[in-house]
Amino acid sequence: MLQAYGGAGGRGRATVTVDRASPYGGWVHELQRGAEVPDALGPYLDVDRARPRHECWVTGHMVAGLDGTAAVGGRVGSLSTAPDRSLFPRMRQIADVVLVGAETVRREGYGPIRLTDQAREQRRRRGMSPTPPVAVVSRSLDFDWTAKVFADAPEDARTHIITCEAADPVRRAEAEEVAVVMVAGGDRVEPTAALRALAELEHRVVLCEGGPTWLGELVAADRLDELCLSISPLMGGDPLPVAVTPPGTGLVGFDLQNAMAEGSTLFLRYERQPKDGEESG
Numbered sequence: 001m002l003q004a005y006g007g008a009g010g011r012g013r014a015t016v017t018v019d020r021a022s023p024y025g026g027w028v029h030e031l032q033r034g035a036e037v038p039d040a041l042g043p044y045l046d047v048d049r050a051r052p053r054h055e056c057w058v059t060g061h062m063v064a065g066l067d068g069t070a071a072v073g074g075r076v077g078s079l080s081t082a083p084d085r086s087l088f089p090r091m092r093q094i095a096d097v098v099l100v101g102a103e104t105v106r107r108e109g110y111g112p113i114r115l116t117d118q119a120r121e122q123r124r125r126r127g128m129s130p131t132p133p134v135a136v137v138s139r140s141l142d143f144d145w146t147a148k149v150f151a152d153a154p155e156d157a158r159t160h161i162i163t164c165e166a167a168d169p170v171r172r173a174e175a176e177e178v179a180v181v182m183v184a185g186g187d188r189v190e191p192t193a194a195l196r197a198l199a200e201l202e203h204r205v206v207l208c209e210g211g212p213t214w215l216g217e218l219v220a221a222d223r224l225d226e227l228c229l230s231i232s233p234l235m236g237g238d239p240l241p242v243a244v245t246p247p248g249t250g251l252v253g254f255d256l257q258n259a260m261a262e263g264s265t266l267f268l269r270y271e272r273q274p275k276d277g278e279e280s281g
């Protein structure tokens with residue numbers, strides 16, 4: 001049974017809160033199990049992502065253990081609970097493009113996005129393309145070009161590769177045979193240039209499925225607008241947090257907008273906290 005937790009943030013699906021005076025002077029909202037949510041995807045579909053701070057809205061979707069780990073034995077599979085596994089592919093319905101780091105594509109054996117007929121129809125009604133393409137970020141371009149993420153992509157959602165000028169020209173020519181290749185940066189892919197290039201292709205909602213290194217680059221560039229984080233009731237696994245930010249990265253604040261639970265899996269949705277002088281979305 002999927003239940004909402006109440007009271008988090010202004011736009012959350014608040015159901016039940018118990019306010020207690022905080023010793024620090026404000027109010028503490030105790031989140032209690034509230035109304036049943038018929039479909040975990042519903043609150044994510046309802047989010048208004050039409051007015052991003054920049055040319056596109058960037059949502060991260062990740063799963064973590066209780067200790068923040070993002071993988072077990074180099075894979076995410078055993079970290080993901082049944083409720084998370086059920087939500088993960090469906091979340092792609094929100095996206096104009098699914099953005100992912102190369103190592104995740106290699107390790108997880110990514111394929112093209114597959115949505116149900118119903119999801120595709122809902123997207124059409126919202127004026128979206130039926131299927132979001134995958135966009136892979138890579139400097140090395142060290143891929144098996146016969147992999148399904150390239151070979152099986154439909155013609156209307158060809159896989160994109162976002163690379164940089166320093167990429168090997170032979171591999172780049174190979175990439176151009178199987179994918180839409182975009183160059184966004186000199187020695188490395190610059191997150192802002194990558195997102196600008198995606199927006200130029202009318203990709204306005206970018207769903208980033210990691211991995212931690214690429215997500216950390218987006219955080220460091222302050223381009224993560226929303227984080228949908230599933231918390232699995234597990235500890236242990238690899239010493240790899242959900243985002244690995246480059247050294248010297250400052251902190252970016254987020255506000256909790258939704259909280260739901262199914263069994264012991266928690267689904268949290270945060271949006272980047274507006275800074276002083278910035279308008280909230």
Ligand SMILES: NC(=O)c1ccc[n+]([C@@H]2O[C@H](COP(=O)([O-])OP(=O)(O)OC[C@H]3O[C@@H](n4cnc5c(N)ncnc54)[C@H](OP(=O)(O)O)[C@@H]3O)[C@@H](O)[C@H]2O)c1
Nearest residue numbers: 062063074076101102103104139140189210211212213214
């Ligand atoms: N818990 C979760 O939700 C979740 C989600 C996704 C992945 N994972 C796990 O995370 C692990 C993989 O993550 P990861 O952090 O190692 O890798 P990653 O972020 O998926 O990919 C890193 C690779 O992306 C490319 N890249 C990243 N930033 C770049 C930049 N600025 N310019 C050019 N290329 C750039 C590079 O590819 P090249 O090497 O090709 O140059 C780099 O090696 C796996 O164990 C996977 O199972 C967990």
